[in-house]
Amino acid sequence: MTFEIRDIHKSFAGTEVLKGVSLSLEKGEFIALLGPSGSGKTTLLNIVAGLAHADSGSLVFDGEDITRQPAGQRHFGMVFQSYALFRHMTVAQNIGFGLKVMKGGPSRAEIDRRVAELLEMIELPGLADRFPAQLSGGQRQRVAMARALAIRPRLLLMDEPFSALDAQVRVSLRSEVRALQRRAGVGAIMVTHDRAEADALADRIAIMDQGRIVTIETPEQVA
Amino acid sequence: MARILLILLATLFLALMVVLPVVAIFHRAFAEGWGTYLASILDPETLAAIRLTVIAALIVLPLNIVFGVASAWVIARYRFPGRRALLVLVELPFAVSPIVAGLCFLLIYGAYGPVGAALEPFGVQLMFNLTGIVLVSLFVTCPFVMREILPVLMVTGEDEEKAALTLGANGWQIFRHVVLPNISWGLAYGTVLTMARAMGEFGAVSVVSGAIRGQTMTLPLQIELLYNDYNATGAFAAATVLTGLALVTLALRGLLERFGPRRAH
Amino acid sequence: MRAARPAPHILPGFSLSLGISVLFLCLIVLLPISGLLWQLGGLGWSDYLQVMGSERVLTALRVTVTAAAAATLVNGVFGLILAWVLSRYRFAGRGVLDALVDLPFALPTAVAGIALVALYDKSGWVGGLLDHLGLQVAYTWWGIVIAMIFTSIPFAVRAIQPAIEELDAAEEAAALTLGASPSQRFRLVILRPLLPSILTGVGLSFVRSLGEFGAVIFIAGNLPYKTEIASLLILIRLDEFDYPAAAAIAGTLMAASLLLLAAINIAQTRLQAYLRTEA
Ligand SMILES: Nc1ncnc2c1ncn2[C@@H]1O[C@H](COP(=O)(O)OP(=O)(O)OP(=O)(O)O)[C@@H](O)[C@H]1O
Ligand SMILES: [Mg+2]
Numbered sequence: 223m224t225f226e227i228r229d230i231h232k233s234f235a236g237t238e239v240l241k242g243v244s245l246s247l248e249k250g251e252f253i254a255l256l257g258p259s260g261s262g263k264t265t266l267l268n269i270v271a272g273l274a275h276a277d278s279g280s281l282v283f284d285g286e287d288i289t290r291q292p293a294g295q296r297h298f299g300m301v302f303q304s305y306a307l308f309r310h311m312t313v314a315q316n317i318g319f320g321l322k323v324m325k326g327g328p329s330r331a332e333i334d335r336r337v338a339e340l341l342e343m344i345e346l347p348g349l350a351d352r353f354p355a356q357l358s359g360g361q362r363q364r365v366a367m368a369r370a371l372a373i374r375p376r377l378l379l380m381d382e383p384f385s386a387l388d389a390q391v392r393v394s395l396r397s398e399v400r401a402l403q404r405r406a407g408v409g410a411i412m413v414t415h416d417r418a419e420a421d422a423l424a425d426r427i428a429i430m431d432q433g434r435i436v437t438i439e440t441p442e443q444v445a
Numbered sequence: 446m447a448r449i450l451l452i453l454l455a456t457l458f459l460a461l462m463v464v465l466p467v468v469a470i471f472h473r474a475f476a477e478g479w480g481t482y483l484a485s486i487l488d489p490e491t492l493a494a495i496r497l498t499v500i501a502a503l504i505v506l507p508l509n510i511v512f513g514v515a516s517a518w519v520i521a522r523y524r525f526p527g528r529r530a531l532l533v534l535v536e537l538p539f540a541v542s543p544i545v546a547g548l549c550f551l552l553i554y555g556a557y558g559p560v561g562a563a564l565e566p567f568g569v570q571l572m573f574n575l576t577g578i579v580l581v582s583l584f585v586t587c588p589f590v591m592r593e594i595l596p597v598l599m600v601t602g603e604d605e606e607k608a609a610l611t612l613g614a615n616g617w618q619i620f621r622h623v624v625l626p627n628i629s630w631g632l633a634y635g636t637v638l639t640m641a642r643a644m645g646e647f648g649a650v651s652v653v654s655g656a657i658r659g660q661t662m663t664l665p666l667q668i669e670l671l672y673n674d675y676n677a678t679g680a681f682a683a684a685t686v687l688t689g690l691a692l693v694t695l696a697l698r699g700l701l702e703r704f705g706p707r708r709a710h
Numbered sequence: 711m712r713a714a715r716p717a718p719h720i721l722p723g724f725s726l727s728l729g730i731s732v733l734f735l736c737l738i739v740l741l742p743i744s745g746l747l748w749q750l751g752g753l754g755w756s757d758y759l760q761v762m763g764s765e766r767v768l769t770a771l772r773v774t775v776t777a778a779a780a781a782t783l784v785n786g787v788f789g790l791i792l793a794w795v796l797s798r799y800r801f802a803g804r805g806v807l808d809a810l811v812d813l814p815f816a817l818p819t820a821v822a823g824i825a826l827v828a829l830y831d832k833s834g835w836v837g838g839l840l841d842h843l844g845l846q847v848a849y850t851w852w853g854i855v856i857a858m859i860f861t862s863i864p865f866a867v868r869a870i871q872p873a874i875e876e877l878d879a880a881e882e883a884a885a886l887t888l889g890a891s892p893s894q895r896f897r898l899v900i901l902r903p904l905l906p907s908i909l910t911g912v913g914l915s916f917v918r919s920l921g922e923f924g925a926v927i928f929i930a931g932n933l934p935y936k937t938e939i940a941s942l943l944i945l946i947r948l949d950e951f952d953y954p955a956a957a958a959i960a961g962t963l964m965a966a967s968l969l970l971l972a973a974i975n976i977a978q979t980r981l982q983a984y985l986r987t988e989a
Contacts, residue, residue, distance in 0.1 A: 300611040304604050308609070319609065319612055459811070463863075469834065512731065515734075523728075538739060541921070543924070543941070548957065551948070558745055647819050665818050669928075672928065684820075696809075
């Protein structure tokens with residue numbers, strides 16, 4: 223699997239916020255997008271997810287042009303900064319949602335099995351029937367992660383997945399996220415403000431500034 | 446002390462202006478005892494009026510719900526030219542008085558109006574019957590559902606819907622599983638308001654109903670008829686039905702505010 | 711570079727929900743109102759002036775406007791008091807008072823109408839009392855005012871209440887320590903910032919009163935040239951199949967309401983901006 227972002231431009235009301243961004247991702251690679259506030263990281267991630275349209279440029283996944291493909295058909299898992307858990311569904315329903323709405327998806331029993339497996343994986347097996355409001359920040363983050371992974375995504379997208387957590391939880395969750403991503407064998411793009419986080423997690427770090435990627439390096443090189 | 450004085454003044458005002466009239470309704474309705482009260486309610490004409498009122502409300506409700514949800518959704522979630530105009534138009538019926546509203550419908554959909562005249566050769570008559578009652582009721586209740594849902598949609602934001610989208614849900618699935626549970630309280634309250642208003646509308650309905658006894662009389666019109674017929678007990682008995690509906694509406698609002706999610710301002 | 715055609719919306723359902731909204735609004739709001747405009751359009755200025763200039767119409771308008779103004783005055787004062795009491799004080803029964811404020815809004819107007827007559831008629835509890843004092847409310851201009859107070863009080867209270875809840879208690883306390891007298895305190899720290907919302911409340915109450923029908927006609931007496939309101943006159947003209955006259959009066963009422971609402975809107979924004987720059 224390779225994923226290519228080719229020369230993406232995007233303007234909001236006349237201001238260009240992405241000025242030709244290109245990036246490519248190898249199979250199973252973890253890329254961190256680092257950059258100052260307002261540099262266009264979220265905008266880029268949304269375009270990749272299909273939650274925003276680029277003005278020009280293209281997205282190519284395994285040789286297939288997916289620029290115009292609707293978000294639902296891209297099969298990318300997205301972890302939102304706010305987690306965006308479904309507040310009226312239990313943890314289990316949240317995680318199983320993507321499977322439930324899948325056309326010709328798995329049977330109910332199969333969904334239950336997968337959900338249980340994922341709950342095991344994120345180490346929250348006892349919380350299946352809780353609602354998001356009854357969870358701690360770290361628990362919510364892990365549920366959001368499990369929900370994104372449940373559909374066996376081709377690519378994992380995370381927008382500042384740890385920003386709502388305190389420093390201690392952040393550090394302990396890092397390795398878990400990395401392990402989950404490895405085990406799922408998917409490529410990942412993660413937006414972050416935190417250099418240490420990028421260093422600890424990413425295979426490569428792309429630094430964005432004012433709508434451009436200014437450097438792409440491995441953690442050692444950037445440091 | 447100012448505090449006590451003000452509370453007293455407020456209580457007195459509401460007691461005199463609001464409570465007393467409502468008490469008077471029940472007092473008059475039961476003035477001649479339970480037997481007369483029941484007989485008045487069970488009068489065939491009054492029952493027919495109740496039936497027509499309920500039927501009209503049951504037609505108005507689903508239409509208004511569909512419109513309310515659609516318009517709230519489109520205003521909350523998209524930016525498009527004409528969005529503000531749409532918002533103004535939805536709210537416009539609040540600014541139009543009942544008789545004027547009824548007249549507007551008569552002038553366009555009545556036999557002498559352009560639409561009414563065009564439909565007449567086909568034997569379609571829109572005014573002075575159930576259709577007319579439904580149409581004006583839709584007008585006067587137009588903003589109710591939308592007004593309750595719009596703030597909820599604004600406050601909840603679209604993150605959950607976008608998450609559902611990335612998980613592969615289609616439009617209907619997003620609506621059914623994500624949007625509907627989020628707006629359910631607002632929808633319920635808007636529905637109750639619509640229902641109460643549709644069943645209680647007087648001015649606009651009286652213009653277009655045709656007021657045929659036992660046929661196109663809604664309950665408020667029947668109340669007027671009985672009252673003008675010097676059948677005060679009958680009028681007040683019928684009025685207790687609508688008063689009960691109003692009290693239930695208020696009670697539901699109270700319950701919603703106490704037990705439902707905090708409403709957005 | 712720009713995309714050739716506008717990018718489709720991300721969330722599904724735009725065309726469907728816009729289509730439903732536009733269709734509904736066209737059939738239920740836009741078309742009927744254009745029906746009124748169409749009828750008015752067929753009416754020349756001279757016809758219009760002739761209808762509106764007749765003694766009966768002028769009296770009806772005067773009765774409607776003066777009664778609405780009187781009711782609005784009362785609602786401005788009591789609306790402020792009620793809103794203040796409901797948002798500032800916690801006391802047993804507050805919840806009941808709060809719910810009662812909405813009762814006139816929830817109660818069908820025809821029901822309110824007969825209830826008010828029952829009360830203010832000579833045989834009623836209040837009417838009987840007033841009769842002893844030689845006063846008559848039912849079937850007079852005062853009856854119209856009472857009915858208008860009843861139906862529009864919720865609008866005044868609910869417009870003012872949020873503004874009081876947002877009033878800065880710290881500012882009030884500061885005024886107190888600065889040695890402002892109670893009346894100064896009331897005017898400067900309370901009344902001034904509330905002015906925009908009082909204006910809205912009073913305006914909504916007035917517009918509502920102008921168009922009120924059901925609650926009024928039972929208690930009004932409906933004597934031409936005396937206690938006949940504009941809405942009723944529209945209905946009478948309609949029953950006479952005098953559509954142009956009905957449309958002329960209705961168009962005038964509607965234009966007045968819309969202009970008033972627009973003016974309130976603009977005045978409120980201006981006032982808020984002005985108060986902010988002053989602060
Ligand atoms: N919907 C929008 N409309 C107009 N401008 C927008 C919109 N979304 C983003 N922008 C602008 O685009 C620029 C990039 O925003 P973006 O959210 O991508 O930044 P970011 O790098 O994610 O910042 P942060 O680190 O603060 O999250 C900003 O200047 C922002 O104001
Ligand atoms: Mg961002």
